Amino acid sequence: xxxxxxxxxxxxxxxxxxxxxxxxxxxxxxxxxxxxxxxxxxxxxxxxxxxxxxxxxxxxxxxxxxxxxxxxxxxxxxxxxxxxxxxxxxxxxxxxxxxxxxxxxxxxxxxxxxxxxxxxxxxxxxxxxxxxxxxxxxxxxxxxxxxxxxxxxxxxxxxxxxxxxxxxxxxxxxxxxxxxxxxxxxxxxxxxxxxxxxxxxxxxxxxxxxxxxx
Numbered sequence: 001x002x003x004x005x006x007x008x009x010x011x012x013x014x015x016x017x018x019x020x021x022x023x024x025x026x027x028x029x030x031x032x033x034x035x036x037x038x039x040x041x042x043x044x045x046x047x048x049x050x051x052x053x054x055x056x057x058x059x060x061x062x063x064x065x066x067x068x069x070x071x072x073x074x075x076x077x078x079x080x081x082x083x084x085x086x087x088x089x090x091x092x093x094x095x096x097x098x099x100x101x102x103x104x105x106x107x108x109x110x111x112x113x114x115x116x117x118x119x120x121x122x123x124x125x126x127x128x129x130x131x132x133x134x135x136x137x138x139x140x141x142x143x144x145x146x147x148x149x150x151x152x153x154x155x156x157x158x159x160x161x162x163x164x165x166x167x168x169x170x171x172x173x174x175x176x177x178x179x180x181x182x183x184x185x186x187x188x189x190x191x192x193x194x195x196x197x198x199x200x201x202x203x204x205x206x207x208x209x210x211x212x213x214x
Contacts (some may be wrong), residue, residue, distance in 0.1 A: 004029040006095035009088070009125075011037045011112055013103020014045040016053040018130040022100040022137070023057055033067045035088060037112060039105055040072040075107050082212040085115035094122040100137075102130035117144045118213055150194075151213060154179070155187050159196060159206065163214035167203040
């Protein structure tokens, strides 16, 4: 039997069936979390699906004390959606997790998978894609380790500064980080090659890709 899970992250479309099957097929630890990702815009079908899923999960896990919560994701901007989901996944980064992608909300599934690729995981999560109209799923190999970006703590600190202030010069960044300009310049050059920041005149700012990681 596989290791019990600390968390189960699921994307919900209009039908609860695939996620009910996914929840029932996993071994969850007492006190585990089930995070159900749904789009923030209101849809009666999605609302009914979530309520049905929660009702069944309350029965399935009544003796395990599982925390079931709904996370509404703003899909109006892809970078913002990825950042929101990434923050959730990062909170599970040192735990055993399964991520189940299902439902007709393709943008939500893609944003969730993109966010998964950007997290530094202690235990590689299992990734399952549930096939529409079929009571089966496929597993995706742990691709995040292969595609890992070379974003060090100092580079990440620069991204966070730009997220906070909007745009800064290299001198501003060096002053805020208390680093010499040559070090900051090397980091900026590397981040620009990765497409995480852009430079307009003297000022640096995040790209859409950079906003996902900041």
